[in-house]
Amino acid sequence: MVPLSYYLVLGGILFACGITGFLIKRNLITIFMSIELMLNGVNLSFVAFAAQWRALSGQVFVFFVMVVAAAEAAVGLAIIIAVYRNRETLNVDRVNLLKL
Amino acid sequence: MLHLIIFLVFGAICVAGAVNLLVQRHPINSALSLIAVMVSLAVEYLLLGAEFVAAVQVIIYAGAIMVLFVFVIMLLNAGEEERTRGSKVAIVIGIPGMLVGSSLVAWVLLARSGASSVEAGALWGDPKSISRLLFHDFLLPFEVTSVLVLIAIMGAVVLAAKPEQGQQTREEA
Numbered sequence: 637m638v639p640l641s642y643y644l645v646l647g648g649i650l651f652a653c654g655i656t657g658f659l660i661k662r663n664l665i666t667i668f669m670s671i672e673l674m675l676n677g678v679n680l681s682f683v684a685f686a687a688q689w690r691a692l693s694g695q696v697f698v699f700f701v702m703v704v705a706a707a708e709a710a711v712g713l714a715i716i717i718a719v720y721r722n723r724e725t726l727n728v729d730r731v732n733l734l735k736l
Numbered sequence: 737m738l739h740l741i742i743f744l745v746f747g748a749i750c751v752a753g754a755v756n757l758l759v760q761r762h763p764i765n766s767a768l769s770l771i772a773v774m775v776s777l778a779v780e781y782l783l784l785g786a787e788f789v790a791a792v793q794v795i796i797y798a799g800a801i802m803v804l805f806v807f808v809i810m811l812l813n814a815g816e817e818e819r820t821r822g823s824k825v826a827i828v829i830g831i832p833g834m835l836v837g838s839s840l841v842a843w844v845l846l847a848r849s850g851a852s853s854v855e856a857g858a859l860w861g862d863p864k865s866i867s868r869l870l871f872h873d874f875l876l877p878f879e880v881t882s883v884l885v886l887i888a889i890m891g892a893v894v895l896a897a898k899p900e901q902g903q904q905t906r907e908e909a
Contacts, residue, residue: 638743641845643780646747648841650773652834653754663817665763665809669770672801673754676777679793686861687784692869695789695861699870702796703881707888709801713808714895720812729820 643684650677664716664726668709675705743783746776761817763809767802774798786861 650673657670679698686694716726723731753773757766774797781790870878 638740638783642743642747643784644845645842646750646780648838648845649751650754652838653751653758656834657758660758661817662820663763663814665805665812665814666757666766666817669757669763669766669805672797673757673770673773676774676797679789680777680780683781683784683786683789687786690860692861692865693873695786695866696869696874698786698789699792699866700874700877700881702792703885706796706801707885709804710888710892711895713804714892716808717812717896726812726814727818727820729818 640684640688644681647677647680647684650674650680653677662727662729664719664728664731665713667728668712668716672705672709675701739783743780746779746783749773749776750780761819763814763817764806767805767809770805771798771802774802784861788861788863788866 654670654672654674654677657673658667661667661670679701682694682698682701686692686698719731720726725731750773753769753776756769757773760766760769774793778790778793778798781787781793
């Protein structure tokens with residue numbers, strides 16, 4: 637028997653790591669992976685609450701989050717490819733102008 | 737007891753992978769540690785009895801999405817990350833603020849909700865009941881999601897298309 641709070645703390649740690657990576661990383665792809673890490677932390681708390689209250693809709697919600705994450709990854713990586721084609725760099729510090 | 741041991745082992749793998757993602761400078765190493773995080777999260781889902789979510793986690797997240805990431809990293813030939821110096825104010829205020837905030841959240845979670853426990857291996861999140869819920873109660877969101885995925889596919893194709901082709905079509909038009 638694992639207390640519910642352990643799962644929530646683990647999800648919180650993953651979310652905090654995602655936020656930290658989003659803020660300190662300078663590579664566009666790694667920043668994007670940090671966002672996926674945050675989504676995973678939230679998914680874990682969803683599943684933990686679903687198991688706690690015997691509510692299957694929490695797991696359906698996780699399914700929807702995964703679908704949205706997949707769509708987001710496809711579009712985001714296409715944007716990254718377009719940015720790289722124009723700027724020749726993945727460093728976010730050099731991608732500081734909307735206009736080329 | 738075994739449940740707690742498995743939870744702790746795979747939770748430790750999770751946290752180690754997440755920290756490794758932050759420490760590594762090459763994006764391919766970060767991607768591989770993220771895959772480790774996702775697979776160990778799938779084990780945590782199995783512990784919670786969510787077998788469908790665990791399978792989908794491995795197939796979609798660790799499979800499809802991370803393959804996409806690794807593919808883009810190799811396609812763009814992403815090298816080592818350049819380090820830039822952050823502002824001093826962010827370090828002076830940010831690190832103590834993060835410590836205080838995270839210990840506050842952990843204290844609230846551990847002290848206020850510690851009484852209730854999640855049962856081990858109930859295995860009630862089977863695909864049958866999930867799909868009954870998904871195709872009856874959540875049918876409209878499901879269909880809207882399929883439209884979203886279709887739009888995302890078209891958007892990805894348009895965005896990743898070569899710019900020369902775009903200019904040509906613009907000139908033709």
